[in-house]
Amino acid sequence: xxxxxxxxxxxxxxxxxxxxxxxxxxxxxxxxxxxxxxxxxxxxxxxxxxxxxxxxxxxxxxxxxxxxxxxxxxxxxxxxxxxxxxxxxxxxxxxxxxxxxxxxxxxx
Amino acid sequence: xxxxxxxxxxxxxxxxxxxxxxxxxxxxxxxxxxxxxxxxxxxxxxxxxxxxxxxxxxxxxxxxxxxxxxxxxxxxxxxxxxxxxxxxxxxxxxxxxxxxxxxxxxxxxxxxxxxxxxxxxxxxxxxxxxxxxxxxxxxxxxxxxxxxxxxxxxxxxxxxxxxxxxxxxxxxxxxxxxxxxxxxxxxxxxxxxxxxxxxxxxxxxxxxxxxxxxxxxxxxxxxxxxxxxxxxxxxxxxxxxxxxxxxxxxxxxxxxxxxxxxxxxxxxxxxxxxxxxxxxxxxxxxxxxxxxxxxxxxxxxxxxxxxxxxxxxxxxxxxxxxxxxxxxxxxxxxxxxxxxxxxxxxxxxxxxxxxxxxxxxxxxxxxxxxxxxxxxxxxxxxxxxxxxxxxxxxxxxxxxxxxxxxxxxxxxxxxxxxxxxxxxxxxxxxxxxxxxxxxxxxxxxxxxxxxxxxxxxxxxxxxxxxxxxxxxxxxxxxxxxxxxxxxxxxxxxxxxxxxxxxxxxxxxxxxxxxxxxxxxxxxxxxxxxxxxxxxxxxxxxxxxxxxxxxxxxxxxxxxxxxxxxxxxxxxxxxxxxxxxxxxxxxxxxxxxxxxxxxxxxxxxxxxxxxxxxxxxxxxxxxxxxxxxxxxxxxxxxxxxxxxxxxxxxxxxxxxxxxxxxxxxxxxxxxxxxxxxxxxxxxxxxxxxxxxxxxxxxxxxxxxxxxxxxxxxxxxxxxxxxxxxxxxxxxxxxxxxxxxxxxxxxxxxxxxxxxxxxxxxxxxxxxxxxxxxxxxxxxxxxxxxxxxxxxxxxxxxxxxxxxxxxxxxxxxxxxxxxxxxxxxxxxxxxxxxxxxxxxxxxxxxxxxxxxxxxxxxxxxxxxxxxxxxxxxxxxxxxxx
Numbered sequence: 012x013x014x015x016x017x018x019x020x021x022x023x024x025x026x027x028x029x030x031x032x033x034x035x036x037x038x039x040x041x042x043x044x045x046x047x048x049x050x051x052x053x054x055x056x057x058x059x060x061x062x063x064x065x066x067x068x069x070x071x072x073x074x075x076x077x078x079x080x081x082x083x084x085x086x087x088x089x090x091x092x093x094x095x096x097x098x099x100x101x102x103x104x105x106x107x108x109x110x111x112x113x114x115x116x117x118x119x
Numbered sequence: 120x121x122x123x124x125x126x127x128x129x130x131x132x133x134x135x136x137x138x139x140x141x142x143x144x145x146x147x148x149x150x151x152x153x154x155x156x157x158x159x160x161x162x163x164x165x166x167x168x169x170x171x172x173x174x175x176x177x178x179x180x181x182x183x184x185x186x187x188x189x190x191x192x193x194x195x196x197x198x199x200x201x202x203x204x205x206x207x208x209x210x211x212x213x214x215x216x217x218x219x220x221x222x223x224x225x226x227x228x229x230x231x232x233x234x235x236x237x238x239x240x241x242x243x244x245x246x247x248x249x250x251x252x253x254x255x256x257x258x259x260x261x262x263x264x265x266x267x268x269x270x271x272x273x274x275x276x277x278x279x280x281x282x283x284x285x286x287x288x289x290x291x292x293x294x295x296x297x298x299x300x301x302x303x304x305x306x307x308x309x310x311x312x313x314x315x316x317x318x319x320x321x322x323x324x325x326x327x328x329x330x331x332x333x334x335x336x337x338x339x340x341x342x343x344x345x346x347x348x349x350x351x352x353x354x355x356x357x358x359x360x361x362x363x364x365x366x367x368x369x370x371x372x373x374x375x376x377x378x379x380x381x382x383x384x385x386x387x388x389x390x391x392x393x394x395x396x397x398x399x400x401x402x403x404x405x406x407x408x409x410x411x412x413x414x415x416x417x418x419x420x421x422x423x424x425x426x427x428x429x430x431x432x433x434x435x436x437x438x439x440x441x442x443x444x445x446x447x448x449x450x451x452x453x454x455x456x457x458x459x460x461x462x463x464x465x466x467x468x469x470x471x472x473x474x475x476x477x478x479x480x481x482x483x484x485x486x487x488x489x490x491x492x493x494x495x496x497x498x499x500x501x502x503x504x505x506x507x508x509x510x511x512x513x514x515x516x517x518x519x520x521x522x523x524x525x526x527x528x529x530x531x532x533x534x535x536x537x538x539x540x541x542x543x544x545x546x547x548x549x550x551x552x553x554x555x556x557x558x559x560x561x562x563x564x565x566x567x568x569x570x571x572x573x574x575x576x577x578x579x580x581x582x583x584x585x586x587x588x589x590x591x592x593x594x595x596x597x598x599x600x601x602x603x604x605x606x607x608x609x610x611x612x613x614x615x616x617x618x619x620x621x622x623x624x625x626x627x628x629x630x631x632x633x634x635x636x637x638x639x640x641x642x643x644x645x646x647x648x649x650x651x652x653x654x655x656x657x658x659x660x661x662x663x664x665x666x667x668x669x670x671x672x673x674x675x676x677x678x679x680x681x682x683x684x685x686x687x688x689x690x691x692x693x694x695x696x697x698x699x700x701x702x703x704x705x706x707x708x709x710x711x712x713x714x715x716x717x718x719x720x721x722x723x724x725x726x727x728x729x730x731x732x733x734x735x736x737x738x739x740x741x742x743x744x745x746x747x748x749x750x751x752x753x754x755x756x757x758x759x760x761x762x763x764x765x766x767x768x769x770x771x772x773x774x775x776x777x778x779x780x781x782x783x784x785x786x787x788x789x790x791x792x793x794x795x796x797x798x799x800x801x802x803x804x805x806x807x808x809x810x811x812x813x814x815x816x817x818x819x820x821x822x823x824x825x826x827x828x829x830x831x832x833x834x835x836x837x838x839x840x841x842x843x844x845x846x847x848x849x850x851x852x853x854x855x856x857x858x859x860x861x862x863x864x865x866x867x868x869x870x871x872x873x874x875x876x877x878x879x880x881x882x883x884x885x886x887x888x889x890x891x892x893x894x895x896x897x898x899x900x901x902x903x904x905x906x907x908x909x910x911x912x913x914x915x916x917x918x919x920x921x922x923x924x925x926x927x928x929x930x931x932x933x934x935x936x937x938x939x940x941x942x943x944x945x946x947x948x949x950x951x952x953x954x955x956x957x958x959x960x961x962x963x964x965x966x967x968x969x970x971x972x973x974x975x976x977x978x979x980x981x982x983x984x985x986x987x988x989x990x991x992x993x994x995x996x997x998x
Contacts (some may be wrong), residue, residue, distance in 0.1 A: 036143075036147065037143065037144070037147035037917035038146070038148075038150040038151045038154075041147070041151055042154065051167070053170065054148060055174025055175035056174055056420075056766040058144065058175065058180055059177055059179050059180065062179045063179075066695055085143075086143065097563075106546070111462065
């Protein structure tokens with residue numbers, strides 16, 4: 012997991028995008044994170060994280076279709092790329108690896 | 120219930136956020152807001168909204184990033200299109216483009232060169248940090264009816280003024296050496312120097328002449344110390360460090376080098392190669408006169424009066440000059456002097472250079488003329504550009520039509536053509552800069568100017584060049600832009616527009632202006648040349664053609680007779696005489712003497728000569744003195760004017776005149792001959808004649824006049840003279856003048872004007888012809904079909920050439936009619952200043968006109984013959 016470093020908040024945002032895949036726009040990601048983690052998140056922080064992720068090539072974005080829901084304006088929908096998925100898996104694997112490395116005596 | 124988010128925050132978002140992201144962000148905010156209203160209530164939702172907006176204020180979201188998804192086509196695309204079209208046009212019409220750019224570049228280059236010279240003259244002495252506070256003093260003295268000007272005052276003068284006025288912050292006295300000196304460091308390194316000055320230590324602080332080596336505090340303090348300029352240091356010491364070494368002055372004095380100064384800029388009135396401490400002045404004075412008493416030394420003179428020191432003051436403000444002048448009479452009186460008939464003037468250093476209007480290049484009137492010529496040449500080049508561009512308008516008419524149909528407004532089209540002019544002018548300007556670099560050395564050589572090469576990089580010149588560029592761009596673009604953008608699209612696209620209305624008429628006016636200027640300049644340059652020739656060839660009353668002048672000095676006193684004898688033995692040398700100065704080069708001394716009859720003071724030039732002088736220079740006598748009296752002591756010979764001015768015309772011989780302390784008897788009268796370098800007319804002259812064998816001439820530093828036989832080989836004879844000179848082991852380097860050359864150099868500034876005029880006339884004519892060539896080529900091209908039809912119907916080549924050339928020749932004739940009176944008037948005005956002048960002959964203008972018509976015909980016929988010889992099958996086949 013040398014390549015791109017994934018920050019903690021970036022990881023959360025990336026996960027949220029994955030959860031809402033197909034419908035991951037800024038506000039949706041915020042709502043998702045707030046619901047999952049029960050903490051309030053700034054829209055600005057999310058957008059900036061999305062920007063960084065896009066620069067790293069971990070997410071891509073495209074303009075969604077016109078819906079009546081948002082006054083006829085278009086959303087920018089994010090989706091996790093293959094690299095993004097791999098990054099998430101790497102993080103998870105490292106975590107798992109580390110969990111398993113904890114000796115049994117540690118908790119007692 | 121108000122379910123809207125805070126408006127202020129929304130507006131803030133729009134203000135800072137990148138436009139392409141703002142919608143999306145606002146939507147997100149909106150959606151979150153609506154959710155939160157339900158979850159946490161309106162107040163808190165609004166608060167969160169504001170917090171979110173603030174959190175969005177980060178650079179990554181503010182960055183305006185017009186991604187390809189939202190292109191902004193209006194500006195850049197059209198600009199790119201304009202540029203592309205402009206380049207295609209340039210490349211497609213190579214001839215026109217090169218004529219256009221080349222002509223313009225030449226015009227700009229010439230104007231830049233002249234501008235460089237003019238700015239150099241106008242910024243004299245502006246480089247001093249204290250430039251606006253440095254003042255110099257000079258005096259005007261009345262002697263009888265004559266007023267003399269002197270910029271030298273006594274040593275005490277500056278000190279006294281400084282002591283008496285608090286406004287005088289500092290003072291510098293500068294002295295020069297009497298004539299040229301020989302400086303030596305080693306037998307091989309021995310040169311004549313004429314820029315050896317002596318100055319107070321304040322020289323280094325009042326003026327801005329920086330030291331490269333040595334200390335400004337101690338330099339120039341001790342007697343017999345000297346500072347060298349960098350160039351001089353290299354001449355005498357090569358790459359060695361000169362500080363601490365010594366130089367020998369006239370083989371008598373030794374100066375210790377205490378520092379090295381930067382070379383003075385070429386636009387400085389104070390010029391020097393050596394700056395010795397002023398305290399060395401008495402030593403130099405003693406070489407001249409060994410018997411001088413201590414209290415007679417100029418540096419110790421306690422009187423406030425005229426003297427031998429140029430004096431500069433550093434004032435608190437320019438207002439102090441009035442106060443100083445008011446205290447002066449008191450100072451003069453207190454020192455025991457007398458101010459009668461003398462007026463002192465204090466003026467700023469920066470006004471000195473252009474103020475002395477008798478100099479040669481420093482002639483402010485000629486500066487205006489030069490500027491005028493520069494403007495004319497630039498005008499020619501610009502007109503050229505405009506007429507060629509508009510002539511080409513038909514080629515662009517269709518483009519203009521299409522653009523208009525597609526919705527281009529007039530202002531956009533005008534902008535496009537302005538832009539094209541800007542591009543071409545810019546290219547021309549770059550080329551002009553290259554030309555300036557190349558042409559600068561020969562140009563300055565022609566004008567005999569000495570301008571530092573680094574002057575090109577000063578901000579003054581940069582600004583002027585920029586101004587010139589802007590003027591060119593504004594002018595060159597204006598007319599084409601207006602004309603080209605005025606085409607009516609309907610007419611153009613129907614194809615029934617040949618040239619814009621008024622276009623040909625304006626071009627005719629342009630051509631007439633160009634040739635008026637050219638003919639005027641040709642006329643003027645011919646007249647100036649004639650006048651210079653006239654001045655140089657006039658009868659001087661003496662023989663000057665093959666006379667070599669050889670200055671000698673005191674070191675020759677011993678061998679003087681031997682040298683004269685040796686010279687006379689040389690085959691090819693006809694006669695040898697001596698006089699106290701080099702005629703036309705060194706101003707002799709002027710005495711005042713009282714007329715024995717009218718009792719009026721007359722200023723009279725004085726020349727010491729030997730008894731061979733009149734014969735050698737073939738000056739005729741009016742009343743020849745008795746040979747026994749000629750070189751007798753206390754006798755004098757006058758010229759006719761002197762006799763007339765003194766009012767002793769009836770009986771000049773035997774009159775006794777006093778010169779200084781001695782009385783001399785008039786023993787002979789010479790015909791007038793021309794001898795000064797200042798005035799146009801003859802002046803009174805008194806000749807003190809000495810025996811041929813007297814060596815006094817050498818003691819006081821005179822010159823030998825060697826007349827060379829008309830049949831002798833000049834170079835060979837000069838070589839023999841040099842050999843003879845070296846045989847006597849003279850201390851002074853061998854240096855000589857030819858009398859006719861020194862005479863001609865009096866009219867340096869006129870001769871310079873003449874050569875300048877002819878060169879620029881050449882440029883002007885060339886530029887005008889370039890334009891004519893372009894226009895002729897264009898007309899011929901336009902009338903290809905007509906010529907084809909005419910040829911098919913039987914027209915001869917000659918008749919077609921006439922047809923094509925006629926129009927142009929008419930214009931040139933019109934130009935001749937306009938130019939002649941104007942240049943006649945201008946030259947008449949110029950000639951007013953000469954006492955000795957030519958009459959303006961009508962044929963000069965006829966010749967100028969004829970010459971121009973000839974050149975114009977040649978230019979046009981090249982194109983018209985080409986057109987006339989074309990095979991009609993080819994020209995009619997197409998379409």
